[in-house]
Amino acid sequence: MYKFKKEKQISFTDFNQPLGLQMNPDNRWVKKAEMIPWETIEAEYARLFPSHTGMPAKPLRM
Incomplete structure (x- = not known):
């Protein structure tokens, strides 16, 4: 059994890290x-x- 999540995965730009750090948009994994x-x-x-x-199965983007 697999259940689709209703909400979308947050993007890297929306991801708030401690101390106000930002994900680097030039990072190869982000791209x-x-x-x-x-x-x-x-x-x-x-x-x-x-x-x-x-x-239920684990989410794809776990």
């Missing part, structure tokens, strides 16, 4: 995360869990 089509991948991932019983 890569913005290029990945998360909604498409999540739809394919959800198809792996067709049953509606049992424990």
